[in-house]
Every structure is written in structure tokens, then in C-alpha cells.
Amino acid sequence: MSPFSVYLNKLRIRHDLRQTQMAELMGYEQGYISALELGTKNPSNEEFLAKLVQIFEMTSQEQAELAIAVKESQLRYTLPRDVPPEAFRFCSQLWEKIDRLPQTQWQAMLALLSLEVPPKEGRLLSLKTKETEAQM
Structure with missing residues (x-):
């Protein structure tokens, strides 16, 4: 089940x-709700x-949770052209093993992905440029 499926069922x-x-x-048809x-x-x-x-009558918190569930339930992803x-x-490799990974490996990968990632060099430079312009 996808995160959206779980969210909808609990709702x-x-x-x-x-x-x-x-x-x-x-x-909507009951079959559509069931498929979701x-x-x-x-x-x-x-x-x-x-x-x-x-x-x-969802609160803003519930709407935010819904948006996250929808985003995390995407079935297809496209890699940006500039990735290594x-x-x-x-x-x-993830795709080849995705249906066989144990929970511990999922948790380890999610923990790694939650680490802070430094901004791209180009972005950092553009921020410095904006700061410099503001000071002038």
C-alpha cells in the first residue's frame, strides 16, 4: 500500500x-475508492x-499530511539530467531489489537521506551574489 492509500483508509x-x-x-464509484x-x-x-x-473539513495540518502522502505515493520519477x-x-539497483529489502535497510537508507545536504555550488554562489548586492 502507498502512503496515500494508508492515509485515505485511516481518514x-x-x-x-x-x-x-x-x-x-x-x-465517485466505490471501486475507485477501493482501488485508491x-x-x-x-x-x-x-x-x-x-x-x-x-x-x-480538513485542517491545515491534515492538508499538509495529505500533500505529503500524495507526494510520497508517486509511481514514477524522472531523474534530473545533471545528476552523476x-x-x-x-x-x-534500488529498483532491482525494492520488493525484497528488509525493514532495517529501509530505515538505514531513510536515515541517510534525512541528513543535511549542502546546497549546490551554483546556488551558493547566487546567494552570495544576492547578499553582496543587498549590501551595496
Whole structure:
């Protein structure tokens, strides 16, 4: 299940709704809600997400959590052109093993990714330039 699937399922259960009831409230088929909760589909458009926010009167915190769940549930990613070859190798190897990695390896990789990354050199230079211009 994707993070969005988990979020949607918990939201529905928290509001004590069945899939058919949620689908009716939102104007969608029950099969679509089921596919979203199973992770076989992702929300197809912003309209669905806007209806979730409106119908369930989501707080700004809930909306932020929803946005994160949607972002983390992307099925496809495109690597930027300027990444080094190691990034391609890493993604390729991850893809080969993604369905067999134990929880400990996921946790280790997530911990590494949470470390602070220095800004790109070009970006750092442009910030210095803006600071210098402001001082003049």
C-alpha cells in the first residue's frame, strides 16, 4: 500500500464510513475508492483531493499530511539530467531489489537521506551574489 492509500483508509475509518458511503459523498464509484485504498491507483486529479479537503473539513495540518502522502505515493520519477552516473546506478539497483529489502535497510537508507545536504555550488554562489548586492 502507498502512503496515500494508508492515509485515505485511516481518514475513512476515522469518519466511520464504508467505501460505498465515502464514494457516494464524494461523487465517485466505490471501486475507485477501493482501488485508491489498495494502492492500485493514485488520485487522478486535483478535484478528488479538493473534494477530500472540503467534505472532511480538513485542517491545515491534515492538508499538509495529505500533500505529503500524495507526494510520497508517486509511481514514477524522472531523474534530473545533471545528476552523476552514481545516481542512475543507485536507482537501478534500488529498483532491482525494492520488493525484497528488509525493514532495517529501509530505515538505514531513510536515515541517510534525512541528513543535511549542502546546497549546490551554483546556488551558493547566487546567494552570495544576492547578499553582496543587498549590501551595496
